[in-house]
Amino acid sequence: MTEPVLEIRHVHKNFGALRASHDINLTLLPGEIHALIGPNGAGKSTLIKQIAGNLRPDAGEIRFLGQDVTELDTVSRARMGLGRSFQISSVIPEFTVLQNVVLALQGAQGTSYHFFRAVLKDRETTAKAREAAERVGLGDRLAVWAQDLSHGERRKLEIAMALALEPKAFLLDEPMAGMGTEGAAEMTRFLDQLRHEAPILLVEHDMDAVFSLADRISVLDYGEIIATGTVEEIRTNPEVRRAYLGEDEEAV
Amino acid sequence: MTTILFIEQVLNGLQFGVMLFLMAAGLTLVFGVMGLINLAHGSLYMIGAFAAATVSAATGNFVLGLVAALAAAAMAGAVVEIAVIRRLYRRDHLDQVLATFALILIFSEGTRWVFGSFPLYLDIPEMLSGPVTLPGGIEYPVYRLFIIVMGLAVAALLFWLIARTRLGIQIRAGEADREMIAALGIDISKLYTVVFALGAALAGMAGALVGAIQSVEVGMGEPVLILAFVTIIIGGIGSIKGAFVGALLVGLIDTLGRTMLPLVFGSFMADASAATTVGSALASMLIYILMAGVLIARPQGLFGAAA
Amino acid sequence: MRRETIINAALAIGLLAIPLWAHVTGEIFTITLSTRVAILALAAVGLNLALGLGGLISFGHAAYFGLGGYAMGILAFHAQNYDPIFTWPFVFAGTKQMLVIWVVALIVSGLAAFVIGMLTLRTSGAYFIMATLAFGQMLYYLFVSWPKYGGEDGMSIYLRNDFPGVNTLDPIQFFLICYVLLMLGIFVSWRIARSPFGLALQASRQNAERVETVGITPFRIRLAAFVISGMITGLAGALMADLNRFVGPTMFSWQTSGEIMILVILGGVARLYGPVAGAALFILLEHWLGGVSDYWLAFVGALLLLVVLFARGGLIGSLAGREVAHD
Numbered sequence: 001m002t003e004p005v006l007e008i009r010h011v012h013k014n015f016g017a018l019r020a021s022h023d024i025n026l027t028l029l030p031g032e033i034h035a036l037i038g039p040n041g042a043g044k045s046t047l048i049k050q051i052a053g054n055l056r057p058d059a060g061e062i063r064f065l066g067q068d069v070t071e072l073d074t075v076s077r078a079r080m081g082l083g084r085s086f087q088i089s090s091v092i093p094e095f096t097v098l099q100n101v102v103l104a105l106q107g108a109q110g111t112s113y114h115f116f117r118a119v120l121k122d123r124e125t126t127a128k129a130r131e132a133a134e135r136v137g138l139g140d141r142l143a144v145w146a147q148d149l150s151h152g153e154r155r156k157l158e159i160a161m162a163l164a165l166e167p168k169a170f171l172l173d174e175p176m177a178g179m180g181t182e183g184a185a186e187m188t189r190f191l192d193q194l195r196h197e198a199p200i201l202l203v204e205h206d207m208d209a210v211f212s213l214a215d216r217i218s219v220l221d222y223g224e225i226i227a228t229g230t231v232e233e234i235r236t237n238p239e240v241r242r243a244y245l246g247e248d249e250e251a252v
Numbered sequence: 253m254t255t256i257l258f259i260e261q262v263l264n265g266l267q268f269g270v271m272l273f274l275m276a277a278g279l280t281l282v283f284g285v286m287g288l289i290n291l292a293h294g295s296l297y298m299i300g301a302f303a304a305a306t307v308s309a310a311t312g313n314f315v316l317g318l319v320a321a322l323a324a325a326a327m328a329g330a331v332v333e334i335a336v337i338r339r340l341y342r343r344d345h346l347d348q349v350l351a352t353f354a355l356i357l358i359f360s361e362g363t364r365w366v367f368g369s370f371p372l373y374l375d376i377p378e379m380l381s382g383p384v385t386l387p388g389g390i391e392y393p394v395y396r397l398f399i400i401v402m403g404l405a406v407a408a409l410l411f412w413l414i415a416r417t418r419l420g421i422q423i424r425a426g427e428a429d430r431e432m433i434a435a436l437g438i439d440i441s442k443l444y445t446v447v448f449a450l451g452a453a454l455a456g457m458a459g460a461l462v463g464a465i466q467s468v469e470v471g472m473g474e475p476v477l478i479l480a481f482v483t484i485i486i487g488g489i490g491s492i493k494g495a496f497v498g499a500l501l502v503g504l505i506d507t508l509g510r511t512m513l514p515l516v517f518g519s520f521m522a523d524a525s526a527a528t529t530v531g532s533a534l535a536s537m538l539i540y541i542l543m544a545g546v547l548i549a550r551p552q553g554l555f556g557a558a559a
Numbered sequence: 560m561r562r563e564t565i566i567n568a569a570l571a572i573g574l575l576a577i578p579l580w581a582h583v584t585g586e587i588f589t590i591t592l593s594t595r596v597a598i599l600a601l602a603a604v605g606l607n608l609a610l611g612l613g614g615l616i617s618f619g620h621a622a623y624f625g626l627g628g629y630a631m632g633i634l635a636f637h638a639q640n641y642d643p644i645f646t647w648p649f650v651f652a653g654t655k656q657m658l659v660i661w662v663v664a665l666i667v668s669g670l671a672a673f674v675i676g677m678l679t680l681r682t683s684g685a686y687f688i689m690a691t692l693a694f695g696q697m698l699y700y701l702f703v704s705w706p707k708y709g710g711e712d713g714m715s716i717y718l719r720n721d722f723p724g725v726n727t728l729d730p731i732q733f734f735l736i737c738y739v740l741l742m743l744g745i746f747v748s749w750r751i752a753r754s755p756f757g758l759a760l761q762a763s764r765q766n767a768e769r770v771e772t773v774g775i776t777p778f779r780i781r782l783a784a785f786v787i788s789g790m791i792t793g794l795a796g797a798l799m800a801d802l803n804r805f806v807g808p809t810m811f812s813w814q815t816s817g818e819i820m821i822l823v824i825l826g827g828v829a830r831l832y833g834p835v836a837g838a839a840l841f842i843l844l845e846h847w848l849g850g851v852s853d854y855w856l857a858f859v860g861a862l863l864l865l866v867v868l869f870a871r872g873g874l875i876g877s878l879a880g881r882e883v884a885h886d
Contacts, residue, residue: 052772078774090769092762103762107773112759112780115787119755165773289685339868345684346616350824351867353817357860365854474813478696481689489685529706536704540697544678547690551681 003066004029005169005199006051006082011060013046019223020046021057026201026218026225028169033191033200035210038220039243044203045087047220048173051201052084053077065168078107083167083198087174089154093147097138097157100146101129104161132164133157136190152183159190170200176209184209211235219243256390261511262504267396269503270403274458275480276487276495277410278451284490285426285447286341291352292332293455293480294473295359300325300456301463301472302363305372314377318460325456326449333448338441356474364470371467374460399461406454407496414492423447427490479506482539486546488556497554502539509535563879567832574600574835575738582731590730591802592846596838597737598798603822603834604744605791610820611829612752613784614764615680616688619695620819622675623668623789625702625811627796630664632806633708635716657722657736660797668793669786671698676785680778692813699811713807720801727801737798741835744791749831751787760784792819821863827873836874 004027013021020043028034038044049055051062053074062070069077078084092100098120105125106112120126133139136156141149146157155175162170175191176184188209191200204210210217211231218228221243227234234240279293303324308317332355340348376395383391414420422443425433433440459473466472483502487494514531521527546553574596581589602624609615637644637653644651654660679690703711719727727733751757762770763777770777800806809815818841826837844862848855870877 074771075774075776078772084772086769086772090766090772092765092769094765095758095762099758103758103770103775104773106755106758107770107775110774111755112775113783114755115757116750116754118750118753119758120753161769161773283685289688336864336868345688346610346614346828347867347871349616349618349688350820351864353820354860354863354867356817357856357863361854361857361860365857475696478693478813482693485682485686485689485693529704533701533704536700537697540693543690543693547678547681551686 002030004063005065006201007063008047008051009061009063011047011050011057011062013043013050013055013057013223019043021050022223024060024220024223024225026228028199028201030199031195032215033195033202033213035202035204035214035217036220037204037207037210037217042220043223044220045173046223048171048203052082052171078165079110081165081168081198082171083162083165083169084171085155085158085162085173085175087177087203089151089158091146091149091154091157091161093145095146096143097133097146097149097160098126098129098142100157101132101160101164102126104164105129105132108165129164132160135163136160137186152179155179155183155187163194167198169198170194170202172200173203174205175202176204176206188213256388257511259386259388259390260392261508263392263396263400265504265507266500267399267403267503268507269500270400270407271458271462271499272476272479272483272503273403273407273496273499274454275476276483276499277407277492278454279477279480280484280487280490280492280495281423281447282451283484285423286444288337288341289345289348289352290337290451291349291477292355292359293451294475294477295356296325296329296452296455297459297473297476298359298363298470299328300459301374301468302367302372302459303456304460304463305374305468308374309372314375314380314464317374318457321456321460322453325459326453328456329452330445330449332452333445337448338444341444360470367470369470371469374463374468376464395464399465402457402461406457410454410492419446479539482543485543485553488553490557491553491555494553494555501542505542506535506539509538513538561879563830563832563875566836566875566878570832570835570839571742574741574839578731578734587730590734592842594730594734594737594802595799596835596842597734597741598795598802599819599822599841600835600838601737601741601744601798602792602795602819603826603837604741604748605788605793605795606819607823607829607834608748608751608791609785609788610823611833612757612764613760613781613788615781615785615788617691617785617788618688618813618816618820619675619691619693620789620792621811621813621815622691622695622698623672623792624796624799624815624819625698625806625808626668626671627664627793627798628800628806628810629702629708629796630667630793631660631720631797631800632714632716634660634663635720636708636714639717655718655720657720657727657797657801660720660801661794664793664797665790668796669790671793672786672789673782676782676789680781680785692816695811695816696813699808699813702808702811709807711808713805713809716800716804716806719804733802737802740794740798744794745831745835747787747791752831756780756783821859824863825866825873827875830873830875830879833873833875840874 006028008024008026011021011024024047036044046055050057053072061068064077064080064082092103102119102125105128130142133142136159138153138156138160141153146154149157159175176187179187184206191213194200214231216228216230217234218225219234219240226243227237227240275297279290282288282290300321304317304321307320308314336351340351380395380398382394384394384397386392414423422433422438425436426443479502483495483498486501487498513535514528517527517531518524574593578590578593606620609617634653635655638655644653675694679687682690708714721727722736725732725736759770759775759780763780767777796810822834822837822841825840826833844859848858866873
């Protein structure tokens with residue numbers, strides 16, 4: 001069996017009486033898209049934060065690339081190669097698209113303490129940044145300020161920033177949110193390609209996208225994973241239908 | 253050091269502490285409810301002192317002076333809130349700092365223009381002058397005891413106001429959730445003016461009370477303002493309880509440090525004058541060292557909500 | 560050429576040309592005013608790095624200005640009184656050499672900024688402002704209660720310090736020293752703004768969470784910026800002490816911190832030449848309004864209030880428009 005890239009073992013997190021994560025076990029295998037779904041308030045955000053390093057679990061272990069990263073902070077995990085995008089677009093608003101991607105690149109390269117070199121005069125870095133921007137379709141928007149981008153473009157920029165890190169795993173929090181049908185379809189095609197570079201843990205509400213992309217799906221409900229399996233297994237799982245898809249069956 | 257001297261210094265520290273509380277309470281209220289950092293709070297303290305000195309000199313009545321201080325500071329607070337401060341709530345902290353710093357310049361120079369550069373003096377009323385003999389044979393100035401009692405009474409009143417009254421409910425609602433108070437049908441802009449004027453009145457009262465034991469002059473407010481900031485950092489921003497504990501800590505440690513540290517150093521250093529120098533230099537830094545300790549151990553302050 | 564570049568060039572040339580012309584016509588006072596502009600601008604260049612690029616609202620930069628000043632004061636005090644600062648492991652008698660004084664000023668203010676930054680950068684927002692203000696005040700009280708170096712009265716240095724090959728007592732020559740250092744400071748901050756470090760610093764101001772997720776620690780970036788910022792302001796303090804041949808605890812006062820901040824704001828936050836424009840405007844106001852009224856600071860307050868409420872780009876922002884360099 002192949003070694004998982006990312007592994008969550010028996011993770012617990014409580015907020016007072018609220019069980020946000022209860023005995024979560026989850027693996028992300030090389031080359032796969034593993035979708036994490038669940039109704040609002042099921043604890044998806046809490047889990048994502050624990051994986052990214054914003055929150056520390058009360059108990060359990062998070063392993064990344066075969067190493068225990070439970071005690072490491074966001075920065076260290078990012079430097080190990082965890083590429084993240086946010087649910088609500090998080091970019092540097094007063095930077096151009098190019099500057100945003102260059103920032104991500106220099107984070108990966110660890111060159112942020114160069115004080116005297118003009119960063120945008122560095123051909124190699126800007127070429128790489130340009131390439132990452134072109135791959136998400138922002139090649140002709142390099143000089144535009146991030147705050148002037150459309151909603152969909154900002155989502156793409158986030159992916160480009162994650163790409164620039166050349167990550168070992170992607171952690172994508174609702175990349176389709178607010179994208180519109182056409183944009184979502186485009187993003188779906190893109191993610192389908194992306195999995196060959198690094199596996200993706202995908203949190204997504206767009207069920208069409210999830211069912212067409214995911215190799216495996218885990219369903220989170222009340223802080224617990226109630227099922228993990230292939231698309232077919234999840235579609236037919238009675239517990240999942242009751243807990244989650246029941247209220248939303250028409251959309252499936 | 254004798255026990256009597258020690259107790260005297262503890263009382264002095266308490267007196268200093270309750271004054272700081274009056275300053276810090278207003279600052280922390282305004283920050284908690286409106287999210288505003290107000291550097292001009294020291295100016296309101298100064299306005300209170302000047303109003304008290306002027307009115308009590310004209311009428312010969314200390315109580316009238318005190319009332320005038322409260323009224324003048326509250327009015328100045330309300331006017332400033334309506335004219336300037338309310339434009340700053342939505343601005344970032346930099347704009348708030350700059351605009352309120354500009355207000356300091358305007359208030360300080362304006363006061364200098366009206367009253368001149370010479371300090372005014374506020375006389376302690378006859379009834380409260382002279383020493384009183386406390387149990388244990390300690391002689392202590394009545395006026396300083398009066399300040400302690402007034403400060404504690406105002407603190408109690410403030411806790412009651414916030415815990416029990418309608419205004420207090422609105423203040424707490426405002427601290428918890430700014431959207432919610434609008435939903436509750438509260439007139440926010442009126443609430444903000446009232447809270448700001450309340451904070452200003454507390455500062456004005458502190459200025460008037462202290463004005464009788466120090467000179468009343470331009471620039472008297474800012475050193476106290478900075479100490480009130482230290483108090484708030486120690487106690488936790490937005491917390492009245494934190495302001496109270498922080499103020500007493502700062503008042504006691506600063507006062508006791510200044511008398512005791514030179515003595516402590518004198519006990520083991522051969523050179524007496526060097527001991528005094530080192531001791532008093534260190535004493536002047538003591539509360540800032542305490543603040544540094546709090547920043548290391550609990551950056552949100554002793555009673556601040558965890559970020 | 561962009562409009563801001565033209566304004567910057569005009570400021571740089573103007574600040575050089577006016578004292579040179581004053582030198583020719585023998586107006587010493589104008590040279591002194593220009594020197595003050597250059598030194599205050601340098602102090603503000605330091606703050607602008609932390610405040611403008613990093614968004615770190617330090618209301619305690621007087622700490623570094625004062626430490627730079629006292630670095631000069633203490634070294635020269637010992638040298639002029641033939642009273643060694645320390646005798647072990649070697650005898651150090653103090654110095655009157657500007658170059659040595661500057662290095663000491665840079666190191667001392669950098670160290671202080673490191674310690675204060677370590678403490679205050681753990682906080683943010685209003686806490687950071689209050690804490691930096693408080694630490695500045697702490698140093699004020701420390702030097703007030705330190706009688707050896709003049710206490711509340713400060714101390715005078717009778718002769719201006721020496722610089723190899725320059726007659727520092729000649730106003731125009733001393734001005735040129737300050738001017739060159741100002742230009743160096745501006746050059747450094749220009750390079751930093753365009754460097755990878757500058758990018759990370761500006762990004763940390765706008766969205767710290769995002770910066771973390773690309774593997775950069777905002778705290779360290781801010782700390783480094785804060786230290787560089789403090790050092791530049793410290794160097795300006797050493798120069799100001801030499802200009803006045805006097806150091807006193809008011810260099811540490813909260814008013815000094817406020818004034819350095821006013822210079823940045825009046826000129827335009829994060830503008831490369833904002834500090835120069837701000838310092839020039841401030842000195843002109845002091846000179847003109849000071850002649851009209853003893854209460855001229857009230858007018859500065861009113862002006863500042865208007866700038867904050869209605870003209871947020873400062874002087875250069877109003878003249879050059881909203882665009883900010885993004886090359």
